[in-house]
Amino acid sequence: MYIVKQVIDALYPPACPLCGKLLEKGETMCVRCRSRLQVVAEPRCMCCGRPLPDQGQEYCPDCASMHHWFDQGAGVFPYQSAVRRMVMDLKFRGKTANARLLGRWMAAYVKPEIALWRPDVLVPVPLHSRKLRKRGYNQARLLAESVGKILDIPVDAAMVRRKGSTEAQMHLGRLARQRNLEQAFAMGKNRVAEGNILLVDDIYTTGSTADAVARVLKENGAGKVYVLTACIGSDF
Ligand SMILES: [Zn+2]
Ligand SMILES: [Zn+2]
Known part of the structure; x- marks a missing residue:
């Protein structure tokens, strides 16, 4: 060896x-x-975990103006940071090894929240099966597995599945995108959502993906739903 x-x-x-x-x-x-390397530090949005410009601010404009289906979130690195490249390499260039290091950082960062959130299971945001076949792996699942191993929390990658293709959503406006996404997820076969769930994804931007998945989980019995991502955007 x-x-x-x-x-x-x-x-x-x-x-x-x-x-x-x-x-x-x-x-x-x-x-x-x-x-x-710089992680997202206080002040952070009390709901989604986005970095905020003002010490006195509690919520980002997004969370202040709308209801999220998830309860709380945390993103480790600002979207503009150099780590974004690592995430892009993981997502689009087959650098699956990056999931290990990213997962290690995510686990370390979210540890204080884990003590409060007490998630029973980690659920990666699913990819559409066509995309999964093309890419060969779901980067969110690799991240979830890496985090789960360190924090000793089980991962259920089949809890939620992606139904429709949402490939063209980048060209849609925000509302249309949200409507499109609301239809995109469903519970996995023979799955019931129980207890508290921590969703894992690579990047948090508008939160509409996390919301769509959290909604399915909550409508099917989940307690609290939290979100953990490697990168999080600060602009909308
Ligand atoms: Zn927020
Ligand atoms: Zn270097």
Whole structure:
């Protein structure tokens, strides 16, 4: 095994997942990138966990003006941070190994909330089966599994399924997108939502995906539904 690992390391020397620089033995990220990593800090929106510009603000404009189906959320890195590239590499360029490091950060970040939320199960936001076939994996599921392993919480990737194709939604306006998304999810076969559920996804932007999944879960028996994402946007 050791020799195999040496050969693999020689062929694919470990590189920094953010800048691509070759790493020293045992490093998971180069020193420069590590020192620049910034997680979302207070003030955060009390509902979705988005970074807020003002200390006195409690909710982001989004959460102040609308009802969310999920109860509370947390996103680890600002959407504009360098970590976004890691998420994009995981999502679109097959760099599934990134899920391990991202999951480790997500687990560490959300630990205080976990003590309050007490989720019984982690549920990744599902991909449409056609997309899943094309990509070969669901990045949200990889993140959930990585987080679940560290926090010792089971993952149920079949709790919710994606029905319709929502591929064209990027071109739709916000309301149309929400209407489209509301129809997109359903409970998985023979699944009942029980207890508190922590949804896991890669990126939180408008929250409409999290809302659509949370709605299905709540209408089917879930207690509280929380959301954890690797990146979260601060603009709407
Ligand atoms: Zn780097
Ligand atoms: Zn918010």
